[in-house]
Amino acid sequence: MLSRNAQGLYWMGRYLERAQHGCHLLAEQFIIIEDRPIEQIDQSWRRLFRAAGRTPLGGHLDPPPDDEDFMLADAYTLADDLTFEPTNPNAIRNCVAAARESARQVRNVIPDKMWSSLNLAYIDLRDVEMETIWNDRPGTFYDRTMGAIRTVSGVAEGTIYRDDGWHFLQLGRFVERLQSVAALMDAHIALFPTAAPDDDADWLSLLWICEAHFAYRRLYSQGLRPTSMVDFLVADPSLSHSIRHALGRIVEALDAVAAGPPLRIEAERRAGRMVASIDLDWPDRDPEDDDATRSALQDLGASCRQLHDDIAAAYFNYEIEDAP
């Protein structure tokens, strides 16, 4: 497959996943806003911005003590920043636009229906502003957008030819998922320690964002335990949003695109080491030690960024040493 096309599909996968993740975070945030005390709302905004690695407009999140209405107005600004802000490359609308632009450049190697479903998702979003969705229950906007992105993924799943293009799309998607789940968990544990949580709701919301809520309920009938949730989200290969699951899919995709010789390339070896760090090392750490957990998550995030560079160096921008 043409390197530029592989790269386009990889980025399409990443941006779609990023937009999807952004929708999950904000949909959950608007549920939190409905009935939670102001301090908790404040904390969950912090979680969101920390996970995104973004400083909110205005530079901080603390409300001035004499302003009763501050949170509402602030939610508007904050959500706008993460959804429509033109200068925020990771704002949801920009992610959908970037995914679509990647798709437009590789249209000839993806199914027509996949392109038009993504184009439709973009057209529906293109002219929307925060003001419009604010007056019309913002949560429904994120649900709708999530639905449109799921449609794209479903159409892709159902129509795309399973050649390298598909595997690069998967690579992009799961590299992005791994990074965003690791960053979210790191931010979450920093704000909500695993020991004796004040309120289950903060941890429940983490499960909701990672689409892990019902599966967790079924598997851990003894009730909510933050440490078991952390294990679940990191190490359970059967959970679609777990880090281990994302890694499994990355390994599969790398296997599928590998050109041939038995020697594994850097990207494959790195992914293999990451798998080992979860399967072999993760259970050894002290689950009560939040610092150790966070540092393991940060290591996974850093390895994943290197993995991205490995993939680019092996397949997209490789050096041509000696042409045939």
Next chain:
Amino acid sequence: MSRESRGKQSEADGDGPANAAQRLFAAYETRPAFYDEMFEATGVPRAHCRELCQALDAMRPAEIAAMQEYAERSFLHQGITFAVYGEEGAQERIIPIDFLPRLVDAADWDLVERGLRQRLEALNRFLADVYGPGRILEDGVVPVDLVRGCPQYRVEMRGVDVPHGVYVALCGTDIVRTNDGFMVLEDNLRVPSGVSYMLANRRALKTSLRNLFRRHHVRGIDHYGRLLRQTLTELAPPGVSDPCIVLLTPGVYNSAFYEHMFLAQEMGVELVQGSDLLVHNGFVYMRTTAGLKKVDVIYRRIDDDFIDPLAFRPDSQLGTPGLFYAYRLGNVTIANAPGTGVADDKSVYVYVPDMIRYYLSEEPLLSNVDTRLCRDPEGLEYTLDNLEKLVVKMVGESGGYGMLVGPHATPEERAAYAEELRRNPDNYVSQPVLDLSVSPCLTPSGAGPRHVDLRPFVLRGNETRLVPGAFCRVALVEGSLVVNSSQGGGGKDLWVLSD
């Protein structure tokens, strides 16, 4: 349109056929100055259009509006675009479609087809001649300085062994009709676009007007992609039996990027940019995830100037260094060949009928538009004296750029243009304002006549091939004669009927 939505439409409008005033063609009038593609006279459809007119007249306005809307919406969703440079937010401008088809009967098409085959044959021989022995120049049929001085003449092409002698593998010839019959307006022999819009218009109409196709015995055009691939396969360098074909695009910012993508998809070949290719030891390779892969045939949609910074414009970011070297060695085919622009130059155009007589000993089947060269003193004088009646064009330009439409220009515009003309007469030709034929288009008040032309696409590999169809370009503004897509024109489906 689905049965359900049809049902809804009829509820909204009341049942039964459209009443007289609502009929699509109720207010449609023909004018003797312009040949009308659908009507002989007001209210009298041409024989081959009668059935279509009846069917359309029986439809309710809401139904017709729904069909037009369907066509437009499907273009938007599929992103069928043609950018208009310099227009704000126009990088992904959807090309306008008018859903009323233009019909061409079998006899007319036969003439067009034979005329095009003849013309392309002569043009290919002309190119082989001027880059080879130069007989036609020696015999004084075409002036030597006109050819050699033409900016599109590529001296680098002298003596290059062009695969199978085919310089022009694809062309898109603009044909107009007036009361005097069909005429060739220009031969586009470099990187003609529009064929994707021809196919997209057809696809959109098959969904909205589907019952009418079978009844009219409309000839199919969907095999164009296959013919194009076959043509390019035949032009592969000698000894290559299953060539690796690519389509070379300048990228997403090109106005016709949609078309490049579409054609790559139709042919099942890679769509590459100059930076995806590299030349090593005289061969061309593309960069894939599994290493370098040799490329044998390049259908390029980049102008000569930009294909290779080492051979042509050194500042080109779009091309591939060394590409022309690989081409000269015969290791890769470039279609169309570099240098074909000398044959579609607007001054050389004047000599095409002579080329047909010279090379084929036949009379041209399609005539030229009466054109004066401003490089000739009489031509210049005539042009300056009659500026308000003429269309003046720059010889090297296409896409309707650099053109003066005398009758529609202000006296100041004409004066400024005349000054340019005097300064550099070689650069201009003039033609009478053509009374382009009209075809009905949907307007807010029923159907109205709009000027049209047609651009069929001819392929040349081991043999000459074309599909029975064309991109029918429409000037959407009432009275306008400018149909170019780059000037905001639209398109409609063109139906070639079988006998």
